[in-house]
């Protein structure tokens with residue numbers, strides 16, 4: 356026992372000296388696993404919009420600086436001319452695809468997350484209420500725990516989850532206590548409560564969702580369902596029923612009087628924003644119209660966050676993916692820095708996961724490298740109406756927890772002619788999540 360202690364003591368001194376040498380730059384060995392060099396970093400949390408190098412070690416952001424010695428990194432990626440952003444955070448998706456249930460968001464209407472996320476620069480998604488407290492464990496076992504994407508969840512206030520009107524209109528299955536208990540039991544994964552699609556005139560679903568959110572100290576996301584301007588007007592939802600920090604999704608749907616008859620943004624929307632209610636895009640297959648979004652943005656009513664509402668009905672429609680919606684906001688006049696903030700730091704804050712959506716030293720190394728193309732492009736809304744644009748974002752590289760998980764043009768890869776005859780996997784497991792070299796037995 357005593358011998359071990361002495362050995363540990365000697366080792367610590369050695370490590371201490373090594374750290375001193377590393378810090379002084381005397382060592383040129385691999386201090387970092389991965390270095391992304393020369394890209395234009397946009398990090399809203401840290402007010403950075405400038406050319407920076409980003410270094411990663413052990414799955415975390417290790418340094419961000421105007422120049423980091425390339426010799427200090429095991430792998431160097433040239434990102435000159437590209438944008439380097441935190442991994443995108445999409446807080447409205449439906450990814451509970453595993454049950455085999457037809458016409459159900461807890462089933463066939465959902466998609467498998469990894470097929471849609473990394474290729475659009477998304478590293479974190481929040482499922483928006485596909486499961487409720489009765490089937491969350493099943494969702495976690497089959498999707499959340501098996502996906503490479505970081506999957507978080509808003510828990511539906513309906514116990515059975517998002518399985519169609521037969522379930523979603525049943526007030527008796529909306530129970531704040533078990534919903535809150537489930538959320539507290541899974542506080543690393545459940546980041547909010549969702550109410551959606553309710554057809555009736557009562558406030559009960561919203562009240563129950565807010566009660567569950569209050570018990571579990573998490574925000575509520577509202578899809579306000581069928582429009583009932585007499586019995587439950589939008590203005591009352593935003594100015595009375597929701598708490599600051601609760602989220603109104605589908606903000607540009609136009610389905611619930613988001614614009615008034617004169618084409619102005621509903622006064623209740625402004626009132627809600629003043630109170631701290633959050634406004635989220637939630638584009639989906641039925642919730643984004645140019646005739647609503649363009650005038651609202653012109654009147655200064657911008658989104659707090661961009662999200663897809665990804666599901667089988669939206670994935671190939673006006674909505675394509677997260678980048679397509681970011682492009683849409685570029686096309687109606689927002690800046691690149693703005694659309695990146697709305698897709699990274701803002702949504703991370705809304706779901707109270709402030710370790711995400713930024714490139715602070717010590718944060719999980721989720722990094723997205725984007726190319727901004729100039730050209731002639733077009734973007735369609737849910738009614739098939741087109742708006743022309745001149746800019747389009749493409750995802751070149753996605754890094755999750757320090758590992759490259761998507762590389763469109765192989766910018767991290769060696770040319771095959773430079774490799775030995777009979778080459779096999781070319782990467783290193785310290786940075787490569789796609790084809791790391793197998794460990795020698």
Ligand SMILES: [Zn+2]
Pocket residue numbers: 447448449483639664
């Ligand atoms: Zn949805």
